[in-house]
Amino acid sequence: MAQDHPLRPWLEQQAERIERLCEARGLWVQCQGGVVTPRLVRFHLLVHPSIPLKRLLSLEEEMALALEAPRVRFCREGGLLALELPRPQPAIVALLPLQASLDPLPPFTALLGRDSAGAPLLLRLSSPEVTHVLIAGTTGSGKTALARTILSSLALANDPDDLRFLLVDPKGQGFAPFQGLPHLAAPILRQGAEVQEHVGRLLQEMAWREEAGIRRPRVLLVVDEVADLLATEPTLAEPLTRLAARGRSAGLHLLLCTQKPTAEALGSLLRANIPCRLVGRVVSAQEAVVASGIRGTRAEQLLGRGDFVLVTGGETIRFQAAYIHGQEILAMVEMLRDEHLKQGQATALRAARRVPLPAHWVTRLLGSLRAHPSETGQAAGARRSR
Structure with a gap:
């Protein structure tokens, strides 16, 4: 942790409390630095080899009380043991400045947010460990906001001729700002009959592509509250x-959001074929297993409001989702639509040559938004990619 960090006095006080409580319980533990992220503080712990991990885990409730925190969470990554707790004044992880600070993203890659080490976390749709994504969590966990972040990040980094979206929004609220985006393969779908029609067309497209050996343009089908949709339209x-x-x-991908990721709500075969899970806060350890497909994610201890775990390839990564405001989405859609119309023939030529969108687009959008301020936040370097 930085010597001149504004939270340094609070950090030192908390580290002392951690060591004192462990000492009072006969456990030799030392805090050896850590990481401060926009949402969390992560204390790295040096633990005597003779101490069973279960004894430390049993102290979580006592530790939260001693640290005056709503909850704390012990976690292990490789050989590192850490204690995570909410920082006293959380900051927003704003998508646009964060994406503008990075090198151009690889094709079909979305920026999710910052992981528990503070580094940007990327998700590559074309990876075999991803392919299809399920976003699960209770009301207030940030499911729809995360889906909007993924869509915005992909739209800013990929040409409409390389990546298309098919959006299903039964409530007509979550994806409404994306109406008019040049990446849309159709207007945003709400009614069951039109969803049936377009999903049927996707199946025909899949059969034709399999026979022709074609994958592009990739198509991402995004469904908000998919369990509710299947309850009213079971034939889907x-x-x-x-x-x-x-x-x-x-080259066809699914991004499904739901509060109820059970086999009864989604179907066991559909769940089994979605290898990547983004799990927000759930109400119990049992629901965490149902949502993530594995044990030990401890998603029931997440903070909500964008606090997620990524589960893919047998690995679990906690992260704070980046956020994009509705007004920022509207500005992005207008800019991308205008640019797409202006380019005309040049757009088709660029797609044929596989030349990516100019890297300065995000910076231009961010500059225009600063002229008309909305919600923004910090930015930094990059690390992980999935």
């Missing part, structure tokens, strides 16, 4: 399952 379960099972080879 079979085509969604087919897309999940065979879509990757045809």
Whole structure:
């Protein structure tokens, strides 16, 4: 932790409290630095080899009380043991300045936010460990906001001729700001009949692409509250399952949001074919297992409001989701639509040559928003990619 960090007095006080409580319980533990992220503080712990990990884990409630925190969480990454707790004044991880600070993202890669070490976390749709994504969590966990972040990040980094979106928004609120985005393969869908029609067309497209050996343009089908949609339109379960099972080879991907990621709500085959999970706060350890597909994520201890764990390839990474305001999305859509219309023939030529969008687009958008301020936050370097 930086010597001149504004939270330094508080950090030193908390480190002393951690060591004192452990000493009172007969445990030899020392705090050896850590990381301060926009949402969390992570204390790195040096623990005597004779101390069983279970004894430390049993102290979580006592530790939260001693640190005056709503909850704390012990976690292990490799050979590092750490204690995570909320920072007293959390900061927003704003998508636009963070993405503007990075090198151009690889194709079909979204910026999720910052991981528990403070580094930007990327998600590559074309990776075999990703392909399809399920976002799960209770109300207030930030599911729809995270889906909007993923869509915005992808739209800013990929040409509409390389990546298209098909958005299903039964409530008509979550994805409304994206109406008019040049990446949309159709207007935003709300009614069951039109969803059935377009999903059926995707199945035909998949069959044609498999026969022709074609993957581009990639298509991302995004459904908000998919369990509710399947409850009213149960016949959609079979085509969604087919897309999940065979879509990757045809360049077709799913991004599904739900509060109820159970096999009863989604179908066991659909769940089994979604390898990547983004899990927000849930109410119990049992629901954390249901949402993530594995034990030990401890998603029931997350803070909500964008605090997520990424589960893919047997690895679990906690992160704070980046945020983009609705007004920022509207400005992005207007800019991308205007640029797409202006370029005309040049757009088709660029797509044919596989030349990415100019890297300065995000910076230009950020500059225009600073002229008309909305919600923004910090930025820094890059690390992980999935």
